[in-house]
Every structure is written in structure tokens, then in C-alpha cells.
Amino acid sequence: MCVLELKELYELKLQAKEPFNLNLTLSCYSFNWWFNGRAGVIPLLEEPMTVAVVSGSNLEVEVKVFGVEQVDVEKQLRWILGLDEDLSDFYSKVERDPLLREVPKTLRGMRMRALSPWNALLVAICQQNASFMQGWRMLSRIYKLLGAEVNVEGLKTIIPPGPGKLLSDDAKVKLREAGAGYRAEVIVEAAKRAREGLLKEASSLSPSRAEDVLREVKGIGSYTARLTLVLSMRMYELLPLDRWLKRLAEEVYGVEDAEKELKARWGRWCGLATYFTTVVLDAEVISEALRRALSGEVKPKPYVGRPTPLTMWMHEWR
DNA sequence: GTAACGTCAGTTCTCTGCTA
DNA sequence: TAGCAGAGAACTGACGTTAC
Numbered sequence: 001m002c003v004l005e006l007k008e009l010y011e012l013k014l015q016a017k018e019p020f021n022l023n024l025t026l027s028c029y030s031f032n033w034w035f036n037g038r039a040g041v042i043p044l045l046e047e048p049m050t051v052a053v054v055s056g057s058n059l060e061v062e063v064k065v066f067g068v069e070q071v072d073v074e075k076q077l078r079w080i081l082g083l084d085e086d087l088s089d090f091y092s093k094v095e096r097d098p099l100l101r102e103v104p105k106t107l108r109g110m111r112m113r114a115l116s117p118w119n120a121l122l123v124a125i126c127q128q129n130a131s132f133m134q135g136w137r138m139l140s141r142i143y144k145l146l147g148a149e150v151n152v153e154g155l156k157t158i159i160p161p162g163p164g165k166l167l168s169d170d171a172k173v174k175l176r177e178a179g180a181g182y183r184a185e186v187i188v189e190a191a192k193r194a195r196e197g198l199l200k201e202a203s204s205l206s207p208s209r210a211e212d213v214l215r216e217v218k219g220i221g222s223y224t225a226r227l228t229l230v231l232s233m234r235m236y237e238l239l240p241l242d243r244w245l246k247r248l249a250e251e252v253y254g255v256e257d258a259e260k261e262l263k264a265r266w267g268r269w270c271g272l273a274t275y276f277t278t279v280v281l282d283a284e285v286i287s288e289a290l291r292r293a294l295s296g297e298v299k300p301k302p303y304v305g306r307p308t309p310l311t312m313w314m315h316e317w318r
Numbered sequence: 319g320t321a322a323c324g325t326c327a328g329t330t331c332t333c334t335g336c337t338a
Numbered sequence: 339t340a341g342c343a344g345a346g347a348a349c350t351g352a353c354g355t356t357a358c
Contacts, residue, residue, distance in 0.1 A: 128328050134352055181351040186329095221329050243327050285326075 003149045003156070006051055006066035012074060014061040016083040021109030022058050025081055028113065028279060028309050031140055033157045035313040041155060043116070044076055046162040051152055052077055058109065066152045082111030082234070090269045094276075097265065098252055102299045103276050112234070112275050117199035119160045120232035121190055121214075124224040125183050127242075132283035133307070134179075140317035141178035146171065166191035186219030193217050199232075207235040230271030239263060239270035244286050245277060252293050282308035 016022075026040035034041050039055040048068035054077070056062035061081065065073055078084055091108070094100035115123065122142070127135040146161035165171065166187055175184035190198075198217070202210040207229060214225035226240040241259055249258035253265075266273040280298045281289045292298065303311035 128350095130327070130352070134326085138352085179352070183351085219329070223328060 003151055004049065005151050006049065008153070009065045009067065009069050012063045012065070013056075014063060014074065014077060014081075014083060016058070016061060016081070017086060019109035020058050020083065020111070021107075022054070022056060022061060022081075024107060024110035024310070025113055026054065027311075027313055028110065030113075030313045031143070031158075031317060032313045032315065036155065037313070039155070041152065041157040042077065042080055042113075043119075043159045044073060046116075046148075046159060047164075049148065049150065049159060051150065051157070051159065053152055053155065054081070064153070080114045082114065085111055085234075087111075087272075090272060093266065093269060094273065098296075099248070099277055099293060099298055100273060100280065102280055106299050107276065107279065112231075112272060114234060115231050116160075117203060117228065117232040118163055118191075118194050121194070121199065121220075121224075121228045122160065122187065123231060124227040124240075125186050125190065125220070126180070127227065128183060128186075128224060132278070132285075132309075136307070136312065137317065138179045138183075142175065142180065145174040145178050163191035163194040167195065183219070186217075189219060190217050202229065203233055207238050210235065211238065226271070230275065234271075236271040237268045239266075240274055244289070245274060247286050248277070248281075248289060248293060251290055279309045282310075 026035045027037075030040065039053055042052045042054055044050040044052055044065075045067070050065065050067035050069075050073075052073065053064045053066065054061060061077075061083070063073075063077060091104035095104050114120075123139060126139045126142070130138065143158045143160055146165050147158040148161070150157050150159055166175075171191075172184050172188055175187055180187060193216075198213065202213045205213060210229055210233070211222065211225045214220055214228060215222065223240050223242050226235075226238040229235040229238055230240060239259060239262055241262070245262075246258040249255065249262055253261050255261040262270060262273070280300055281292055282301055283289075284292065300308060300310050303314045307315035
């Protein structure tokens with residue numbers, strides 16, 4: 001893989017709506033080529049390649065833009081980092097929740113870092129039929145095999161492959177090599193549809209219609225569609241309910257209908273609440289997640305060799 | 319070291335039961 | 339009888355554990 005050098009274009013500073021925690025926002029679900037403990041790399045555009053390096057304090061976010069100038073960098077970054085998001089209603093909804101009560105305390109100010117729609121779809125497909133570890137290992141291999149390696153300020157990073165790259169002749173072979181298995185077909189089909197404007201179309205629709213549009217792709221069901229829309233478009237009212245969350249909700253809340261219960265509890269914050277549930281329980285396998293949730297251990301743990309959503313960046317992905 | 323097996327989890331397909 | 343919705347089985351691939 002050849003390494004691209006990107007030229008610095010300009011700097012800017014951004015203010016966030018308080019409370020805001022930059023470190024937590026950048027570290028969550030970040031590989032070590034996106035966050036190094038001090039600064040985060042945020043891909044803004046695949047073609048022409050444009051990247052932002054983000055650092056600073058919780059009061060002021062310092063940004064350096066690299067690559068090719070484009071309009072609306074500030075608007076895009078504010079969206080990606082959720083700088084204007086007001087989570088006060090979410091915090092009051094979950095402050096007594098047995099699963100999420102730690103979020104307004106331990107994770108106060110942390111926002112969900114939004115992904116590009118295509119990258120979110122790629123993430124969601126890799127999470128199908130896979131444990132947390134399996135899904136993220138698969139994704140890291142796909143990035144390494146098909147992404148673009150880039151140097152910014154001496155920081156080596158990987159820009160995720162766009163749909164075009166997934167339609168190249170050798171893409172399916174590399175996806176199989178990355179351990180994607182049957183998902184390779186789904187990813188290629190999704191890339192085709194993305195090139196035809198599927199994701200742009202979804203972004204202009206209501207959440208339920210957007211979900212229907214994504215589900216037209218063979219291999220994409222409600223979980224994958226909803227997760228994509230939550231991660232990229234902040235359609236938080238959607239609930240990406242997988243077996244893990246279903247089982248957890250049934251046991252912790254003592255109910256038979258997890259979806260009904262979660263919608264009643266979390267309301268318009270279902271998608272964000274799902275994201276934070278994986279964070280507070282360190283995306284443990286269901287048996288351990290259940291044990292922890294039922295014994296009240298709902299605070300994320302430090303890194304002890306096994307990567308978690310908050311410590312993925314400390315892990316060496318192979 | 320390797321094969322066999324169980325587990326995990328989302329999608330797809332098939333079957334069953336209900337309604338008009 | 340046809341159409342629909344929901345439930346459940348089958349399928350998929352990776353990974354961990356166990357037995358040999």
C-alpha cells in the first residue's frame with residue numbers, strides 16, 4: 001500500500017455546546033490509526049482526500065485541515081463530533097436506568113462520533129452475525145487491505161475505502177481475506193447501490209422510510225439498516241435491536257417484549273442509548289454482559305488486554 | 319497440532335395461523 | 339381460498355474450547 005502525504009491547508013477552532021468531553025468522543029470506537037490518546041484523525045472526504053486532525057481541550061477544539069480544500073469543513077466537523085448536540089433530555093431519561101445510569105456521570109459530555117453513511121453501512125454489515133471482537137477485527141482488516149494509508153503531521157492513518165474501491169476487481173478476494181465471509185457479497189452489493197445514490201436517497205427520507213430503502217439491498221435487514229442510520233445520520237429514534245440487546249433488556253428489565261420496553265424507556269433516544277449500552281458494558285459477550293448488568297457493574301472498565309469500545313485505540317489490531 | 323463441536327448472531331426462507 | 343403477519347428453522351462464518 002503506498003502512503004500518501006497530505007498537505008496542511010489551514011487551522012480553525014471550534015466551540016462545543018457544554019458539557020463536552022473531546023477525549024471520550026474521540027476515543028470511542030476508534031482504531032489506533034484514528035486516535036492516539038491526544039489527537040484524533042477524522043476523514044472528511046475520500047475523493048479528493050481531505051482529513052482533519054482534532055485535538056485541544058473540552059472548551060475549545062483545535063482543528064488542522066489537510067488535503068484538498070472544500071466547503072463546509074466546519075459544518076461537517078460540528079456534525080461529526082456532535083458539537084451542537086444537547087443531551088440534557090437524554091441524561092434525565094437515563095439517570096435512573098439500571099443499564100445507563102452511569103452515562104450522565106462517568107461519560108458526561110461524550111458524544112457519538114458520526115461516520116459517513118457508507119462507512120457506517122460497512123461497519124453495520126461487519127457487525128452482522130459476529131461478536132464485538134470478530135466484527136471489529138474484520139473491519140480493521142478491510143481497512144488495512146482496501147483503505148488508503150495517509151501521513152498527516154507524522155501521524156500514520158488509514159482512510160476507509162469508499163464504495164468505488166469495493167467495486168474493484170480484487171475487492172471480493174480481499175474482503176474474503178479479511179474474514180468477511182458471506183458478508184463480502186453483501187458489501188459489494190451495497191457498494192453498487194451506494195454508487196447509484198442509495199445512501200443519498202436515504203438521507204433525505206424519514207427514519208422509517210430510510211430504513212425501508214436500505215432494506216431493499218439483499219443481505220441488509222432491520223438491524224443493519226437502523227445501525228447505519230444511527231451511526232451516520234443520528235436518527236436516534238431508530239432502535240437497532242440485536243440478540244445481545246434483546247436478551248439484555250429482557251433479563252435486566254424483566255420483560256418479554258424488549259423492543260416495546262426499550263422504546264417506552266428511551267423514546268427518541270433509542271439509537272444513542274443502544275450505542276451507550278455497548279460502551280458501559282464494554283461490549284462483553286452476552287453471558288458476561290448479563291452478569292455485570294444484573295450485579296450493577298455498568299461502568300466501563302480500563303484496558304486490560306481486551307479491547308472495548310473505549311479502549312480499542314490502545315489495542316494492536318492484526 | 320488439529321479436528322470436532324458448540325456458541326454467537328443476522329438474514330432468509332418456510333410453515334402456520336388468522337382474517338376477509 | 340387467498341393474502342398477510344408472525345414464528346421458528348436453516349443457513350452463514352468466525353472463534354473458543356475440548357478431545358485426541
